[in-house]
Amino acid sequence: MGELLADHTTLRLGGPARHWFTHTDPAAWPDLARTVRREPGRPFTLGGGSNTLGGDTGYDGTVLRMATRGITCRHTGPGTVEVNVQAGEPLAGLVAFTVAEQLSGIEYLSGIPGTVGAAPVQNTGAYGQEIADVLTRITAYDWRTGHTLDLPPAACGFGYRTSVFKARPGRLTILTLTLRLARSERAAPVGYRHLADHLAVPLRTRPPLAEAAAAVLEHRSARGLLLPETGDDSRQAGSVFLNPPVTPEQAAAVRAAGGPLHRDRDNLLRTSAGWLLEHTGHQPGQELQPGIHTSRRRTLTLTARAGATANGFTAALATMADRVHAATGIRLHPEPVHI
Ligand SMILES: Cc1cc2nc3c(=O)[nH]c(=O)nc-3n(C[C@H](O)[C@H](O)[C@H](O)COP(=O)(O)OP(=O)(O)OC[C@H]3O[C@@H](n4cnc5c(N)ncnc54)[C@H](O)[C@@H]3O)c2cc1C
Structure with missing residues (x-):
């Protein structure tokens, strides 16, 4: 029996996949892509499985799980830093890293489960921030042509919880993201009234970065928006x-x-x-x-x-x-x- 989708999704539902590959080494991507292409059909790209429902009878196809890691930073101008991230990095870890480095732009995405590579698919967002707001480039592998593309945000069709990646399922696997963030001790202006109330500041205030991220976690916890490890709401x-x-x-x-x-x-x-x-x-x-x-x-x-x-x-x-x-x-x- 192959890998169970239940073991790789946060709902912990779903039967076995016929073929299963895990991508861990960016340098080995061309070889892995060639191997995956030998299987029939295009693979289903899986990140952290926090937005995926596995079917009871499993998946009669190929699953490609993204588990590459790596974050690099490059100073690009006064007060701006470009952050390049591998698709398999946990999004919550990336947010925590940027807050610790005093880089502002994704602090309100604190506490969202899943991988960085999945974030552009549904333009993951919360508290008025969306990943599309800070993206400058995405590299993605095109299963139709076998080429790796360098996509600017304008080519990604971002909208509310949507993108070209979602509109054409199975066509593109996102390999890396590049984000432009601002070096700042302050968060972006609070655009969400309940969060401003939680921070006890007026709307549009720029709280200290770490305070904003901590408030998001507290607010998400109070609203049942964090993934508990155990208990009735953990799946x-x-x-x-x-x-x-x-x-x-x-x-x-x-x-x-x-x-x-x-x-x-x-x-x-x-x-x-x-x-x-x-x-x-x-x-x-x-x-x-x-x-x-x-x-x-x-x-x-x-x-x-x-x-x-x-x-x-x-x-x-x-x-x-x-x-x-x-x-x-x-x-x-x-x-x-x-x-
Ligand atoms: C407790 C909880 C809170 C959440 N809060 C939010 C929230 O505030 N805002 C929000 O937007 N979402 C939220 N989500 C939903 C989910 O966490 C996000 O959408 C997240 O970005 C999904 O990441 P993932 O890696 O788990 O995706 P997966 O479930 O693995 O995949 C989701 C989709 O993306 C595709 N995909 C995954 N990786 C890639 C890749 N590298 N290339 C191409 N396609 C890929 C998959 O094929 C699938 O179609 C929440 C989920 C939970 C459980």
Whole structure:
């Protein structure tokens, strides 16, 4: 039997993959890519598995797990530093490194699980910061052509939780990221009201870098947004739905019901998926399928416990989305990727 997806995803669900490769040595990439290309189909690139649902019967294809490590810094001008990172580095470790080096630009991404290489795929973001804000270059291997590409951000189609990498699954494997960060003792301005309140500062204040990162961890912990090592909420993939776009009529109905609205980077009006779930009767700690519960802390997170299956997880997602659609006409789209 091959490697189990359950052993490499934070939901700990999923059967075996037919073929499995782990990428650890950047210098050995050309050889590894040649070997992987001999298998049928394109590989599924896996990072930390914190946004991936493995199917119960496994994956009848190739999984390529990214485990390369390495961070290098280069001074590029007064007050700016370019940081080059291998795709397999944990994102949380990179954030902690930049905060310790007094480099500002990704401090509000503290505490997000997963790898650096996966961050551009859904343009991972939190508290008003997104990885796309600081990216200057991505190197990615194109499985169609067999070439490694050097991609500027403008070629990556970044939007709210999306990119070309997400739009064309299986086409590109991200190998490295280059970020431009500012040398500063201060964090970027706090753009998120609850975090500003937590820090007891006015919105747009620039708190000391380490204080901002610590506040994010505290705030995430209080909201059930950190991945606990043990306990009922330890098997999860974070938020299960994206914040959906709304029509002007839907927005008016959300506003009338006291729901939140915000504009994304493309100026699309969106509401909160978590608010929609609670507004339509879902609650924290609710069992939706055998072993599949909403988190004890947060309705927007689904957790797996004993007896859980991937089929149960997808059935729970469908039930939740149907209920929201029936009540509001708004369609929810799942955030985790199903392999
Ligand atoms: C507790 C918790 C909190 C979270 N909070 C947030 C949050 O605040 N904001 C947020 O945006 N997300 C959040 N997430 C979701 C998730 O952690 C992020 O999306 C993270 O960036 C995924 O990284 P990963 O390495 O685990 O990706 P994986 O689950 O391994 O992969 C996700 C997708 O990326 C692709 N992929 C992975 N690596 C590569 C690569 N090198 N090249 C090409 N494609 C690749 C995979 O094929 C898959 O499609 C949270 C998850 C959890 C469990």
